[in-house]
Amino acid sequence: MDRDPPIGLHPDLRAYALSLLRENIPITQIQQLCKKWTVKRWDASSMGDNTHWHRLNGNDASSLYRAISRERGILQRTAAEDNLDNWFRHDSPTPPHEVLPSSVLYYHPCSTDNDRLVLVIATPEMQEAAWKYGHKGHVLTELTFGFSSARANLLILMALDDNHKGVPIGLIIFTAKPGTKAIYADYDTKLIHFLLEKWRQGLGKNESGSDFRYLKVYAAMTDNDSQERTVLQDIWPGILLILCMFHIWQAWRNSLNKHLRVIPKGDNQITQYPNAIAAYNAELDYFKALTKKPNAISKAQGKGGLAFLNYLGSYLQVRSFWLSWSKAGVIKVAMRLGVPLNKVPRTNNHLKSFNGRIKNKYFEPYKHTGRLPRLDLWVLLIITKVIPNYFEQLWDHQAQHQYYIAMRKALSCIRGTSSARLPALDHESLLSPDNSTASNQDAAEEYEMVDEMVDGDVDSDSECDHDHEEVKEACELHDFGAQPFQIDSDGEGCSIAEAVLRDSSGEEMADGGFMDLGFVEGGDATMDNSESYEEDSMHWPGDNALGSENILDGLRSLSFNVNHTPLPPPSPAPLAPLDMNRLARRTLGSPAGTLSPPSCKCSGNGNARNARGSG
Incomplete structure (x- = not known):
């Protein structure tokens, strides 16, 4: 059997290839550079001599990688x-x-x-x-x-x-x-x-x-x-x-896509726990009333709203857990840290x-051909290369920031006085942070993130959304699941209101009635996402789904001018949104059995995105 002779790579060519590999140049690019180097060093047609090979082929890559690993102190043949x-x-x-x-x-x-x-x-x-x-x-x-x-x-x-x-x-x-x-x-x-x-x-x-x-x-x-x-x-x-907030919104969006499809972000004015419970009970009362209306679209809206409120209730039953995602918790953190509210990161x-x-x-x-690095190489590089480079870039960014500040001050002096000279830069001050000019983009990033999350695909971590041990038992559905809450005596939580509530005349209130806690501030809907470990999709249950024909019939019954055009499959027409901030425009002292109708922003052009339970 004929075998290729064991001819090694030329030492000079090997040294050149190793120098390129030390600069983390990909092996495919190294092969091209070595070929150009070989043409300059030897004849273009020369493939080698009797002792050495003048071309870098694929088999030489493994030898080069092992040589670099030995230089770093890592033995490739050892675990x-x-x-x-x-x-x-x-x-x-x-x-x-x-x-x-x-x-x-x-x-x-x-x-x-x-x-x-x-x-x-x-x-x-x-x-x-x-x-x-x-x-x-x-x-x-x-x-x-x-x-x-x-x-x-x-x-x-x-x-x-x-x-x-x-x-x-x-x-x-x-x-x-x-x-x-x-x-x-x-x-x-x-x-x-x-x-x-x-x-x-x-x-x-x-x-x-x-x-x-x-x-x-x-x-x-x-x-x-x-x-x-x-x-x-x-x-x-x-x-x-x-x-x-990214994870919170992701968890809520999973439930919204399952029950309501869309919900407005709303205001962020509720900072008192009793007001949050009162807002929840008011929404519960409203959607229970919707389920008793005769038209199909109102019943579907009420059923979807109650299903989502049952899920949302698990985030309200414990005050400490409510603080962790509400605006009230952020205010408390800002007060303890002694920083402005916009300096507390929400994601x-x-x-x-x-x-x-x-x-x-x-x-x-x-990475070798896209493969993840070994653990020993990762530890060595993170300590000797990555972390030092990260802090070096951080310090350079701070120095550059201070340099621009100094130059802006210098230019303002030149404009004010023509004979003024550029001030000497204090290199000590370049390394000291300047809090007065630190820009904050949390609000803009927050709005952009919400838009991406609402318009994006459904996340697959819904199984982890009820991971909090104290609220797992609050998520079982029965009779739409959601029940009114009442504040516990210690003020640190709430429980399902078991007693029948009565109005001022002594009559029993309608199902889903709630205690009057006064004026309720606007709601706070926060945001969220997390890494997905398994692929799954969230859809409406078959018995809860509302077809396009039902939606069109419901809109016609409301005297909307609707053109019968097929709805696009990827983005079905959303149901009416659950407006948690409707309560900012009304008080909770209405007589029993009456509902203040929410403002309808729909015109007669068939736009039902903001319609909510009319009729």
């Missing part, structure tokens, strides 16, 4: 867990970089089949930022996965600097147990509590000598994960927890951005 153990073990560690020991606060090897590997990472820059921005501040947390080829989860901790930019202060890695299928769900409250305690203890003391275990975190933002929220409350009693966009960078932008050059 990633074994390499990490050689770097961080207590007895005679051999780290490939001098900054690794000071950047890993806690390491636990995977010693048994039922054990898991744990790494708590905080570089010196992250530790300094934790004390500077995390102490008595606002911390954001997110748990993600799919960052490396290992079956591991990543818990990201982030604080906000003086310019309202996200700064990472902790990265916690823990692998899933062997045999676990759902990697993203392989954790519990006990594990998260243990990991956060190791992170706190590992940070030690700050420059003033204060122990980090007495660190005060005033507020934290999470997604709708009850386990993370429970741990944060255990570690920092009295902490104010805020839910990411985890800072974490989402950083998460996207470490998964795509920063590690894209280190």
Whole structure:
């Protein structure tokens, strides 16, 4: 059998290819550059000599990758867990970089089949930022996965600097147990509590000598994960927890797409818990009355509204949970932090951005043909390359921001006095943040996010929308599910009103009556999304669905001028929206059995988007 002779790559060509690979140039581009280099060095038709090969082919790529890995201190033929153990073990560690020991606060090897590997990472820059921005501040947390080829989860901790930019202060890695299928769900409250305690203890003391275990975190933002929220409350009693509006709106949108299709965002004026309960009861009373009207469209609107109110009630039954997503909780956080209301982040966009960078932008050059990096390579690069570069870019951004401020001041001086000279730039001041000019785009981002979420596809995380342990039992449907609430004696929650309410004349009120709590402020509908783990779709149940013919017939009965045109399948005509802020225009002291009709913004041109239960 004829075999190709074992001829190696020319040493000069190999050295040139390695220099390109060190700059993270893709291998396909390296092959083209090496070909041009070969033509200049040797004859274009020369393929090699008796000892060396003058062309870089596909088989040479593996050899080049192994050489680069050896330079970084990573043995490709050794498992990633074994390499990490050689770097961080207590007895005679051999780290490939001098900054690794000071950047890993806690390491636990995977010693048994039922054990898991744990790494708590905080570089010196992250530790300094934790004390500077995390102490008595606002911390954001997110748990993600799919960052490396290992079956591991990543818990990201982030604080906000003086310019309202996200700064990472902790990265916690823990692998899933062997045999676990759902990697993203392989954790519990006990594990998260243990990991956060190791992170706190590992940070030690700050420059003033204060122990980090007495660190005060005033507020934290999470997604709708009850386990993370429970741990944060255990570690920092009295902490104010805020839910990411993106996740809240996503959860609500799932229910809206199921029952009502669309709901207006509304005002954000309700800041008192009794007013929120009164608003809920008023809407409940209104939609129960709709179900008793004779026309089909009103019955369908009432049925859909009651189904959504049953879901929304789970967010109202516990006052502390209501604070986590309402405007009242944001006001409370702003008062505790001593910052303006618009400086309190309502979403985890800072974490989402950083998460996207470490998964795509920063590690894209280190992926081999699109494959995720190994865990040992990921840890080495995140400590030695990614985090230092991130802080360097952050400091450059701050310096550039201060430079522009200085130049604007200089130009204003020139316009005012022709003989004025440019002031000398104080390089010390360039590195100090300027709070007076920090721009805030939360409102614009919020509006844009709501538009995208309402117009987008249905999310697939609806199974996690009722994850809060205290409200799971409030979601069972019976007789439309929704029932009126009454405030508990301690004011920290509410329960279903069991007693029959009576009006001033002593007569029993209509089904769904509620106690008069006075004028109700406008409602607050917040927003949301989270990572989807399984693909599913939300549709109306067959018995609740309202066909296009029923909608057209209902509109004709209301004397609307409707042209019979087929509705487009991707975006069916929405039912009338549930206007939670109708109550801002009326009081709750109406006599029993009477309803103040909501204002109808529809004209006679067949636009029924804002029509609501007329007729």
